[in-house]
Amino acid sequence: MRLSLSVRCWLLLLLLPASGLAALQIGVVELPLWSLLSGQPTDALPGQVFWQLRLPRVLLAGLAGASLALCGALLQLLSRNELADPYLFGVVSGAALGATISSLLLPGLALALPVAAFAGALLAVLTVLLLAQRSNAHGMHSVSTLLLTGLAVSFCASAIASLLLYQADSFAANRIIFWLMGSLSRADWPAVSILAVSLLLTLTLCSLGRRQLAALAWSDDMAQSLGVAVKRWRLLLLLLCALLTAVVVAYCGGIGFVGLMIPHLVRLLFGTQILLLLFGSAVGGAVFLIWVDTAARTVLAPQELPLGILTALCGSLFFLLLLNRRRSPYES
Amino acid sequence: MRGFIAAVALACTLLQAPRAQADTAPRLIVLAPHLVEQLYSIGAGALIVGTVEHADYPAAATAIPRVGNYAGLQLESILALKPDLVLYWQSGSPAAAISQLQQLGVRTVGFEAKTLEDIAADLTRLGDLTGQQQQAAQAAAEVRQRLTQLRRQYQTQKPLRIFYELWDEPLSTIGPDAWPSQALTLCGAENIFADAASAYPQVSAEALLARQPDLIIQPVSATENRRLTDYSSRFAGLRAVQLQQRAQPDADLLHRATIRTLDGVAQLCQLIDQSRQFYAAKERAAAG
Amino acid sequence: MTDSVELLQCQQVRLQLPGGFTLGPLSFRLCAGKIYGLLGANGAGKSTLLQLAGALKTPQAGQVLLKQQPLQQLEPRVRAQQLAYLSQQQPPTNMTVHQLLQLGLLPHKALWQGDNAADKAAIDAALLQVGLGSKATALLTQLSGGEQQRAHLARVLVQQAELLLLDEPVNHLDIHYQHQLLATLRRSGLTVLASFHDINLAAAYCDELLVLQQGQLQAVGTPEQVLTPALLQQVFGRPCLVDRSPFDGRCRVTFAPESQ
Incomplete structure (x- = not known):
């Protein structure tokens, strides 16, 4: 039995606040959630834990998941390739390089790492876009150029980062390795607000440009003949994706597979209508990462499990399952 | 929970x-x-x-x-x-x-x-x-007081050239900024890789063979098992190997900055001094 | 007909493709309200010419003017309001017919504008014109080849452009729809430049024909002027007979079959 599309949409939408509330409840410290929200005076500790640790963390989980899934969906639309993922553009390795440099130069300054990671990520993505744009001018196919350039820039940045780490002390290497595994433990209100603004901006632009996106998702020639300024739109959307991913990576480290897995699931459940796909991915990504992070901070408590390990594990298993179930179009 | x-x-x-x-x-x-x-x-x-x-x-x-x-x-x-x-x-x-x-x-x-x-x-x-x-x-x-005593006892002795094998594969040692370097200096030993740029550098087998240490130090830990380099095959050309000059101090004592470190340092100095005495005796035998 | 307004003008346009094929230099003009047929053997450059005229390709020399304005300098959206293009093969898509036709309205929509009742009416009208009134909610992939082609034609119609550039529009269509569609285009009063393989169909519905051979324009003119046995033999490499159709007195071409 299949529920109708609108019922499925409402279910997904309801899942978001439900997951958020549940995640707020679960944790090392028992929180009297109701008296906190209704403003009744309680002990100082639950208030501090709630407002300064758990709430920003759950919000950041939702925002990061939404951003990654949205970027994944957007890139898959733009590249007309269901395997596109925000991390293919050298974002993570660029961010890692930035994080490495900051961790070597300013090890004690906590704010330096996200700033440097963001700069590194953005630099890597801009390099990829610029190089891809240039080789496109020489008549190469845009999507494969983009992916190949992303791969090359990734390896280059990783190599430089490894070289720096190799020359540095072992603690710096540790810090970078664990940061790369992904964690939401550095969640704070600035991170939440920066990501919220970037996500809102991207979602707004996608809503406004839904027709342009539909045309671009179909074919470049079609989009152009329909009066879409193809290069301008493509660059704008890629830049927004880069920005969003860079912010996520800077604050949360490497969280792989969300951008690949969630849009796939959304396509299976909700079809391919552009806005449904984009917003569905955002909501689905948020729900997914909220639960993964809740697991990450409670399963092995008092240890915290790196987030990237869990998402990669879920993602790869999901993919194997999907590949197993889907028959190749050439077989039948 | x-x-x-x-x-x-x-x-x-x-x-x-x-x-x-x-x-x-x-x-x-x-x-x-x-x-x-x-x-x-x-x-x-x-x-x-x-x-x-x-x-x-x-x-x-x-x-x-x-x-x-x-x-x-x-x-x-x-x-x-x-x-x-x-x-x-x-x-x-x-x-x-x-x-x-x-x-x-x-x-x-x-x-x-x-x-x-x-x-x-x-x-x-x-x-x-x-x-x-x-x-x-x-x-x-x-x-x-113990530091002063150890220093007085060992630091001015004839320097012994040592290789500090931190890890076997990849072969890693310590540079001048690493924590155990202090203990080596205090014991009157000279790290053959004191010119390394980083604290815990990987080194090539060739570099080790070329630099010919007098003593090979392999810190071992009771809590964390490690594999030790088998010097008899690949590094048979080392004089220290031929003369069986190898020491295995307790890493648990040596690598943590606590009071117990002093026991580790004392043990290390003793092991180094044994080797120093060995070479001195050998020299005397050669001269005499 | 000399008093007609010039809609599109190609001036000494030349384009060399990466594969070595060179189109032009060639010049021609399209006047408002006429139907133009583009003829030529495979690889003569018909699609390339249509892409040049549709601003999908940029000429290396010369220029294309739309209403006296250089095509490449027009804002894409303004251009698409006046010029609609249908390629020979449509990339696969998982859109429904209705979604496809909504795309046709794209050039007339500002970013913040929603879909309204007028759009729905325009889409339904276009679908009726191509005989797909009942298929609005169907997925394109569920339609037959001919139905898909008609859906794409409906998309071009809904774009409400004055000039339609159609690459083999009657491809995949059965005889009934071939004639119905071309008749619809004639009645619409739009300017059309379309490529054809069926010379008789082109002769029956086009005001003027353009004949391409190896990237060069061999002839431009009314079917009566252009369709001579000599030219057709030169272009298609096959002897033929040109006479008049008993129905409307237009040119009719019969090629000699290969002797067996």
Whole structure:
């Protein structure tokens, strides 16, 4: 039995606040959630834990998941390739390089790492876009150029980062390795607000440009003949994706597979209508990462499990399952 | 889980009574194994309400609730333990978590032992923070005295060229900035890779063969197993191998900046001196 | 007919493709309200010419003017309001017919504008014109080849452009729809440049024919002027007979079959 599309949409939408509330409840410290929200005076500790640790963390989980899934969906639309993922553009390795440099130069300054990671990520993505744009001018196919350039820039940045780490002390290497595994433990209100603004901006632009996106998702020639300024739109959307991913990576480290897995699931459940796909991915990504992070901070408590390990594990298993179930179009 | 941790915390604080100073004693969370060990050695171990994994010495430390590891900290657990003071290791504790704790209004104090003398200095500071000044002063004085004695005994001896095998594959050693370098200098040994740029460099087999150490030092740990390089095959060309000049000091003592380090240093100096005597005897035999 | 307004003008346009094929230099003009047929053998450059005229390709020399304005300098959206293009093969898509036709309205929509009742009416009207009134909610992939082609034609119609550039529009269509569609285009009063393989169909519905051979324009003119046995033999390499259709008196071409 299949529920109708609108019922499925409402279910997904309801899942978001439900997951958020549940995640707020679960944790090392028992929180009297109701008296906190209704403003009744309680002990100082639950208030501090709630407002300064758990709430920003759950919000950041939702925002990061939404951003990654949205970027994944957007890139898959733009590249007309269901395997596109925000991390293919050298974002993570660029961010890692930035994080490495900051961790070597300013090890004690906590704010330096996200700033440097963001700069590194953005630099890597801009390099990829610029190089891809240039080789496109020489008549190469845009999507494969983009992916190949992303791969090359990734390896280059990783190599430089490894070289720096190799020359540095072992603690710096540790810090970078664990940061790369992904964690939401550095969640704070600035991170939440920066990501919220970037996500809102991207979602707004996608809503406004839904027709342009539909045309671009179909074919470049079609989009152009329909009066879409193809290069301008493509660059704008890629830049927004880069920005969003860079912010996520800077604050949360490497969280792989969300951008690949969630849009796939959304396509299976909700079809391919552009806005449904984009917003569905955002909501689905948020729900997914909220639960993964809740697991990450409670399963092995008092240890915290790196987030990237869990998402990669879920993602790869999901993919194997999907590949197993889907028959190749050439077989039948 | 929450209840369990709270119960363990409570049980620990109750069981470890009597406290050093029941009224003013602070509740401590200590984010480095060596700081835990230092606190126990000045009689302030009972003040610790939370620590990190690998805090395994003395045995009593293993019962303290854990709030994370060197990779990350559970801030909620830390807050739940209501610490008065969080002691951390500047280069080893996760910097982001520390700065978050500071933003949350938790009082933190950082420690960073760079020289062997810092062990004594850290003891004094820990004494001031826990109200155990007297025991701390005693322990610090003892550390300084033993250091002076070791230094007097070994530092001016004829330098012995050594290779410090930190890890076998990839073959890694220590540079001048690494912690064990201090002990080597004190023992009158000369690191053949003292010119390395980083603290824990990987080195090539060729470089090792070319530099011909007098003694190969392979620190071993009882808690963490490691494989040792088999020198008899690949490095048979080394004079130290042919003369069987190899030493295996206790890494558990040597690699942590605590009072026990002094035992490790003394052991290391002794092992180096044995080799020094061996060469001296050989030289005398050749001359005579 | 000399008083007609010039809609599109190609001036000494030349384009060399990466494969070595060169189109032009060639010049021609399209006047408002006429139907132009583009003829030529495979690889003569018909699709390339249509892409040049549709601003999908940029000429290396010369220029294309739309209403006296250089095509490449027009804002894409303004251009698409006046010029609609249908390629020979449509990339696969998982849109429904209705979604496809909504795309046709894209050039007339500002970013913040929603879909309204007028759009729905325009889409339904276009679908009726191509005989797909009942298929609005169907997925394109569920339609037959001919139905898909008609859906794409409906998309071009809904774009409400004055000039339609159609690459083999009657490809995949059965005889009934071939004639119905071309008749619809004639009645619409739009300007059309379309490529054909069926010379008789082109002769029956086009005001003027353009004949391409190896990237060069061989002839431009009314079917009567252009369709001579000599030219057809030169272009298609096959002897033929040109006479008049008993129905409307227009040119009719019969090629000699290969002797067996």
